[in-house]
Amino acid sequence: MKRGLQLKLKQLLAIIIAWMVIGFIIAVYDHLILHTKTSLGPTADYSFAISVMRNVGGGLIGALIGGSLLVFYINVRYRDKPYGYTILIVSVTFVCIIALITLIMAAIIVPFQTGRPLYDPASKEAFYNFVTDSYPVKNGMVWSFIVVMTQLLLQMNSKYGPDTFWNIIKGKYNTPKTEERIFMFLDLNSSTTIAERLGDEAYHALLRDFFADITDPILENHGNIYQYVGDEVVVVWKFEDGKENLQCLRCFSEMKKYIAQKKDRYIQRYGVVPSFKAGIHCGRVVAGEIGVIKRDITYSGDVLNTTSRILGLCAKFREEVIVTSELLSELDSGNGFVIRNLGAIRLKGKEQEVLLVGVREAGAGESWS
Structure with missing residues (x-):
C-alpha cells in the first residue's frame, strides 16, 4: 500500500474514533442536563441507550461519509485554497450530510422504538417527529463546530507534516x-x-x-x-x-x-x-x-x-x-x-x-x- 494512502487511512481512522467518542460524550452530556434540577426531566420515551446509539452511530456514519470526504477529496482537491474557502465548502457539504444522517438514524431507531416496521402508520408518525425535532438542529450546531476543528487539525497536519x-x-x-x-x-x-x-x-x-x-x-x-x-x-x-x-x-x-x-x-x-x-x-x-x-x-x-x-x-x-x-x-x-x-x-x-x-x-x- 502506498504511504500516501496509508497516511490518509490513518487520518480517517483517527476521525472515526474521535467522532464516535465525541458522540458518546454528547449523549452523556445530554443525559446529565436532563437530570439537573433546572431541567423538567426527560420525556417518557427517553432512553439513554437510544441516545448513545443515536449519537455514537451518527458520529460513525458522519466520520465514514464526511471524514472520507475531508481526507480524500476536499483536502486534496482544494489543498491550494485558503482555509476559509475549505470551511465554506465543508459547511455546505455537512448540512447535507447531517440531514442524511438524521434520515438514516431515524430509519434505524424508529422501528426499534415502536417495535413496528417503518411502513406502519405509528412508525411513520414517529419518523416524522424524529426528523422534525429540534434535536437534529442542536446536534447540527455542535457537529458543525467539531467538523471545523477537525478540518483545522487536518490543515495544520498538512502544514507541519x-x-x-x-x-x-x-x-x-x-x-x-x-x-x-x-x-x-x-x-x-x-x-x-x-x-x-x-x-x-x-x-x-x-x-x-x-x-x-x-x-x-x-x-x-x-x-x-x-x-x-x-x-x-x-x-x-x-x-x-x-x-x-x-x-x-x-x-x-x-x-x-x-x-x-x-x-x-x-x-x-x-x-x-x-x-x-x-x-x-x-x-x-x-x-x-x-x-x-x-x-x-x-x-x-x-x-x-x-x-x-x-x-x-x-x-x-x-x-x-x-x-x-x-x-x-x-x-x-x-x-x-x-x-x-x-x-x-x-x-x-x-x-x-x-x-x-x-x-x-x-x-x-x-x-x-
Missing part, C-alpha cells in the same frame, strides 16, 4: 534528542535563469507545482519534507527508513520519473521541464522543538552543513546526485545504481576532507560498482 505535527502535540522533542538521520538537499537547476525568463509570479507557480509533484515520491520512499528554502527542498529520513531498499537513492530516481510524466504540462504552462540535483549525507543531529509564537521541530548538526556543501558541488562534477562514502558504506549493495568515485574533497568551512561519490540510476546491464 504528518510526523512533525503529532510530535509537537505529544511534546516528543520538548527535550532535545540526538538521532541518526539521512538528509537530502535538493535544488532546481538553472533556477535564476528560469526565474528571470518567467517572472516572479510564474516562477512561484512553477515552484508550487514542482514541490507538489515531488511530494508523493518522497512519501512513498518513507521520506519527510523538513523544509523549503527558496527553490530548495530538504528531505529527511529516519536512518533505517532511508537505508532500507536504498530508499534515499530511489527517491531521487522516482522524482525524476514523476516529473518526466508531467513534462507536457510543464512545457505547456512554463515552457520548461524542471531538472534538479541533490546532495545526500547521513549522521547524528540534535532534534528539538524551538519557537514561542511559531513552534517547529528543527535539526542541528554538522551533517546539514555538509549536505548543503555537497549539493553545491553537483554542477562542478556534472553529477545529478552526490553522496558521501560514509552514507554509501551503510547502504546494501545491489542493482539499480552505478557510482563514480569523486575523491576526497575539502568542503568549504571544513578542515577534514570528505570522500564523495556520484550516483546515478543504472542502465540495462549496469549494476552497483
